[in-house]
Amino acid sequence: MAEVKFEIIEKIGELSKSPKGWTKELNLVSWNERQAKYDIREWDPDHEKMAKGITLSREEAVKLKELLNGLDL
Template sequence: MADIKFEITKQIAVLSESPKGWQKELNLISWNGREPKYDIRDWAPNHEKMGKGVTLSNEEMDKLVEVLSTLK
């Protein structure tokens, strides 16, 4: 399996935390040196491990914010 490189360029929010200390976070992450994208996923303490998540472009994040604002 290829080595995946990432850099958390901006930590935006912790959305929740599990009893084991893993946190679901919203961050801006640069994957393999590319332009940072919005990313929602679970992280172990100190970001030493990550769970599955979803990565969104700026346009996708704008659409998500638009849709979520209609739900309340």
């Protein structure tokens, strides 16, 4: 299995924290030295291990924001 390289370019915010200390976060992350994307996933306290997540381009993040703004939360 190939090693995945990542760099958290910007920590945007924490969405939640589990009892085990993992945090679900929104960050700007560069994967395998590619252009950074918006990323939502859980991270261990040291940001060495991660759970599966979702990455969004800027255009997808803008669309998601529009969709969320349209909800009655």
